[in-house]
Amino acid sequence: MSVHDELTSAQRSLDELLRSVKRLEQQLGSGGLEMRRVRMDADRLRESLALLREADAGPAKPRRPELVSISDTPYDNTLWTDSDDEGLGARDRRAP
Template sequence: MSVYDELTSVQRCLDDLYRSVGRLEQQIGSGGLDIRRVRTDADHLRESVALLREAASVHASPRRPDLVTISDAPYDNTLWTDSDDEGLGARDRHAP
């Protein structure tokens, strides 16, 4: 199964759990500490799965940088007339 399928399966199970907790709250009452802890844990699980789904969607489709085509034609030499040769100094001067 893919990550997306697994996350969908987990989400369905959590939805079932959430409904079951709701039915328990109706039968037992929502005032008890135990049922409030179960409800809070179910809420935390839903939030965690939502965060995991976001993280999985980011990692699933990494964006490739756009490709740039570089021509094989030689550069125009006039582009370099005002620059010095790197590390060699100016053309009309000599190194010490």
């Protein structure tokens, strides 16, 4: 059997286990410590099997970042009239 077939078989068995746990909860009640532990263990198995399925799907192909085109035209100089040159201070004052 292939890994995919084994995972499918495990999923079917887990689904049956979850149905049985649900029936037990209905008969015994869900308030007891033992029943809560069984429910948590079954849920953890479901999550673990989902992780195995994701791992079997193979590593996700890295997405290429979306390219952003930057224009070669110069910026409008009026955008910079209210700013100081970094590290040099204001234009009308001397640096120490």
